[in-house]
Amino acid sequence: MTDIALDAHRAPRDTGGVPALGGVKLTLALSGAVIVLMMLFGLTMKLAQGGLVAVEPIYFYQVMTAHGIGMVGAAGLTGAAIMWFFLARYVALTGWVYNAMLGLSLAGVVCILASIFVWGFAGAWTFLYPLPAQSGGVWEPGAAAIYLLGLMLVGVGFLLFYLETGRALIQRYGSLGRAMGWPLLLTGEQDDVPPPTVVASAVVTLFNGLGIVVGAAVIGISLINLYAPEFAIDALLAKNMIYFFGHVFINASIYMAVIAVYEIIPQYTGRPWKTSRVFVGAWAATLLFVLAVYPHHLLQDTVMPGWAMVVGQVVSYASGIPLIAVTTFSLIAYLHRSGMRWDLASALLVTGVFGWSAGSIPAILDSMIVVNKVMHNTLWVPGHFHFYLLIGEVAMVWGFMAWLTRESTGERLAGASATSYAIYFTGGLGFVLLFLIAGASSVPRRWAVHEPAWIGIDHISVVFAALAIAGFAMFLVRFVRRAGTAP
């Protein structure tokens, strides 16, 4: 792999072959296709809200459910692909585990799609109690059960994935604490300091492993409740568990994708991304914050204990700082006067860090209780997560894909790649800003039918959304053509 050869100053371990490289590429191609399809679903929702296409509310909510779970799944899978690819440079991973994860995830996707489009489940991807069980006759409990079963399959797949990365990290570094670089943080020990990829992978392995176990428990509880409704679910407990799991999982996808920035940007700048004490400290703080931050989803649940709300607000406020700030400032420092060559991959990776940081600003605003009270049920919230997923996670993944298929080797940001990047970035940024504007104008989220006053924003959103989709789809076609031949 010539890219790696260029990178002789790091490459601590010869990547003679990433185990399950075929699986990694397949993940990227399939997830890319899923992302395009889910973007089209998103476009459909905007068209419906704008009154341009007639969609029955019942189908609107099916599409919304599929869009949500499809995007979360695609983000998780692409993040996992990036983490696997780069972690294999440092530790010995076993290929079949990755392929098992992919297989289980695909089986889960089949269940989930069938539950939605064959059996009509439309309870939103978060399956909040009591919706799955009490649909008012819109879908049978069986549909919800198949949806939950699909989620369980995906969860088992990811559990295997993290068990394998955890095993390999422990085998190489002795414990996850050492792999997270804690000896450096606590005692300044310079011996065998783990590279950034290892630190990030160890932290994600730990917190997402915990998230998945909680997710499995709440899915188990929901399944029992579907068939034995007399086993009542405490709605507040279920919401806590679901948001713990959901928030951790979607955060993990970005924290895994950012590994591509740590590994690829140094090739352009010629400056290795170092594991500093601050870096390790930021990741250690992230571990704590990711686990503790989810209560900001429950700020409107007045029955939650006061201290949990305070934790939610304070941690949300603080959580952006360590990692995003450290990554962003490091990136700026590494880029400064590096004479970096700008091509599709490097432009996208830098865009990804921008999208991630900028997208967290509306999130931090929303986590202030006074703002949350009026904003949480508006399009502001989807605005923030579309920002850091569409301009952040997707850009990082796309940058990785571009790098992987060697669009980066010598290819300037010109021609088709420049066009696809430009229309994606214009469309994506316009689209997410309109979400935020609509939220600031108090347009509610999750409404199938919009008031006439809101429709103008929807119409402009449709145009931007179409641009973003076209840009990403153009690239994806070229990726799939090249992926077979690239090393």
Next chain:
Amino acid sequence: MRIRPAIATALASTVVIVGGFLTIWQASDGFAAFTTETARRLAVERAPRPIPAVDIVTGTGMGVPLLSAGRPLLVEFVYTSCPTICTSLGQEFLQIQSALSARGLVDRVRLVSLSFDIERDTPARLAEYGRHHGADPVIWTVGRPRQANDLARLLVAFGVTVVPDGEGGFVHNAAIHYVGADGRLSRIFDLGEADSILAHLETAAP
């Protein structure tokens, strides 16, 4: 013996899986009954159980037979000092009693509130319990077994478990038991299923 460990283990594991599945299948009546209470209900529906023909003491102090030939019974287990579930059981019986009177089905069935607290539930207290819940003696009998031996036989036959709650009261499976005209326990209903009970009486009784 030379047997490849992979095959041997696959065999042994399969035996364990199949054996475990069959054991749990058997122990849960085919995954239908995970609790003793569900199992009891399923068992009497599949194979109705004969109820011993004992005499019970009523509020008048007289002994009457628990079973009456040709007339089905609805039996609930109570104790008169019970502050909670037995009150609900009493209300349920009152509701059934009124419905039966309204439909002219009084001769179709007898209601029996059977106390298992044979030490404390004197005839006077049984009579008071009946008055308090509006029992019409023609259709609704409040009584208790004459002696401990009879009580034990009844509890076993009905499958009722009585546990002292540590505060002078008892905890027991609350249900309404249908004993057919043949003297066999054949259905067990939950509290709150008065409608199903009435429907069952109309179809099952001769």
Next chain:
Amino acid sequence: MTPTRSQPIFLAVCVAGLVSLASPLGRQFLEASLVTHMLVQMPLLVFIGMGFGRISSAAAAPYVATWNRGGSTGLLLTLGVAMFWMLPRAMDAALVDMRFEAAKFVSLPVAGVALAWSYGQASPIVKGVLNAHVVSALGVMGWAYMAAPVRLCNAYLASDQEMAGAGLLAAGAVTAAYFAMRIVFFGATRSRYIRTSSASDDASIVAY
């Protein structure tokens, strides 16, 4: 466990534990409440079995290794026994039917032996899946015992049931914290895996 001088003492402790649990007094004491029955007596029976298993695993290895590669047979047996005794009616039956009670005092220690003979043989992935399963199953069970609208066991009070549910949840939380601490600070899985994988290779050579 390598043969040491402390082994006879360890064995004696396990035997004494089993005898006192099985004695009428021990049974009466622990079976009076659902909490002690489910959360003290039954786990202790498994732990005692694990103690016997540790002592005997080296001696048993030549005979069972062929049939228990990667520990799968033994782990499945343990899971099966655990699932059986999770049926509320099985616990009820143990209180009134001596055959069930005897089966409990045999099967749970046997499950412990199987666990001790097999866990070390399992691959880290299998161990991880098992550990994660135990944590989430404790959570689901704890919720189920607390949320059940009816008494699950006829022989026990509803308040007992709620306490048992809370106890299961606490056990789940403690177990999760234990596993998390272990991988963060000690990475015990690693060293044990390396040791036992070579041991199981030896065992399969013997079996050939």
